[in-house]
Amino acid sequence: MNFQEAMAKIKIAGRKFILVEDVIINGILIRLAELLENSKANILSENEKDLVKIAKNDPIYDRVLLDEKRIEFMARSVREIAAYGSPVGIELEHKVLKNGLDLRKVSVPLGVVGVIFESRPNVVIDIFALCFKSKNACILKGGSDAENSNEILMTLISQAIEGKCGENIFMIDLVFLLRNDRELVAEFLKSDRYVDVIIPRGGRGLIDFVRKNSTVPVIETGAGVVHAYFDEFGDSDKCREIVFNAKVSRPSVCNALDTLIVHRSRLNDLRNICIYLEEKKVEIYADEESFEILNENYSKNLLHKADPENFGTEYLSLKMSVKMVESLDEAIDHINTFGSGHSETIITENRERAKKFLDAVDAACVYVNASTRFT
Structure with a gap:
């Protein structure tokens, strides 16, 4: 499957996602939390493959580092997100015009959310859980520093979906981890036909690069000078x-x-x-x-x-x-x-x-x- 075909599948899956019941979504999130808790050894093993390439005094080391405490925190965060009420379908505004027209403003998913982030593998879980809860499909592009860690977490996400989606087989296509390939990233940033918004999560250099090169609308997060x-x-x-x-x-x-x-x-x-x-x-x-x-x-x-x-x-x-x-x-x-x-x-x-x-x-x-x- 080439990149365009993968994007098309995500777009189609995203449109179907709105009809999935919240109980199924929450069940998948809870299953993901369980998999995180039960797969610590595998996660730490893959994380170590990333860490051995980074000097311990390099600030990136701490960003890439996963330990049992951080894995437990990820699992706890996923459970908390599962326990939230659905952010979809909330009536934000309601008014009736003089001519009798009944108008309601209701919260809906964005559609397909792309997130480009640096170093931190926990972002894979954070972004997936938040997008999934709000019925958004997501495309993730992590940094090469945490490539092995990102892939094992993506595997657990896929297992959680496959194990709990029931008849909604299309849900497997709701999340996609983009491999580290500059040409693919460039194509991704121009995929406004399939991607509704891109969020760069990282330093000023990454944010500026995405803003300058993307034809997809960008939600800019802030680098921190605190x-x-x-x-x-x-x-x-x-x-x-x-x-x-x-x-x-x-x-x-x-x-x-x-x-x-x-x-x-x-x-x-x-x-x-x-x-x-x-x-x-x-x-x-x-x-x-x-x-x-x-x-x-x-x-x-x-x-x-x-x-x-x-x-x-x-x-x-x-x-x-x-x-x-x-x-x-x-x-x-x-x-x-x-x-x-x-x-x-x-x-x-x-x-x-x-x-x-x-x-x-x-x-x-x-x-x-x-x-x-x-x-």
């Missing part, structure tokens, strides 16, 4: 805990902290804020004022003077920038200039300043006294 602003009315100990969690809990993800912004009046608190970061060997790229403070007690081999480009960098590793500002307005301007619109947080005990930050910062998720890792 900030935490320590306000002049902030709690230093609270900031230390928030910054530590946002930077260290999983540095390779898009909602991990990249830049800490500190009000000038609180620069001396940097010593307290950065204690835990030093223990975890976090490299800091500090502006001149912040560098002078940190240089007194932060490890010399972990502390660097920042260049302008550091403040627009998504590190995805144990690195971060520190920037001093004179005011809340300057902090907001910096975030709106260098941020990617993903996740931003302020540490403050002043409600008015917190509200101004919430209102003025342009991001999908804006927090007060909370880690950006909640996104």
Whole structure:
């Protein structure tokens, strides 16, 4: 079967999918969760084939890595999605016109959703489960770094569908894993006859490439250049805990902290804020004022003077920038200039300043006294 034939089958299957009962969909998702739990050894074996090609100090290693805990989390997520009510067929709006015409706006599937993603094999399960629950067919293109891991997860998806679809044999065609072939990817991006929307999930380079080369409508997800602003009315100990969690809990993800912004009046608190970061060997790229403070007690081999480009960098590793500002307005301007619109947080005990930050910062998720890792 060539690529065009495969796309045609997915399109046809997607149109039929709307008529499948939710009980069948949920049964397949629950079966997938069971297969994930019962196939840990096989998953880890295939994942190891990917990991041996990556240096352990490479940020990609953690993104590709699967362990029992992460597999269990995938299974739990699939069960949670299965337990949700159906997002399809919900009446969003209803009105009757003066002429008696009865109008209803109802939620329906998008159709065929294409997702191009980097490194993380868990995305195979996440995207399939969300698309399947919402009665969308999906085409997945993962990174070559996780090729073996992606394929074993795709095999489990196929087994779950085959085992629970009953008479709905066409459901086997509802998900397709695109192999790593540049020509196929180029053809995929031009497949507006079959694909209704493409979602690039990864860094800025991937997002820009898809946006520039796709004739299929694109839903652009955000690369994460994430900030935490320590306000002049902030709690230093609270900031230390928030910054530590946002930077260290999983540095390779898009909602991990990249830049800490500190009000000038609180620069001396940097010593307290950065204690835990030093223990975890976090490299800091500090502006001149912040560098002078940190240089007194932060490890010399972990502390660097920042260049302008550091403040627009998504590190995805144990690195971060520190920037001093004179005011809340300057902090907001910096975030709106260098941020990617993903996740931003302020540490403050002043409600008015917190509200101004919430209102003025342009991001999908804006927090007060909370880690950006909640996104």
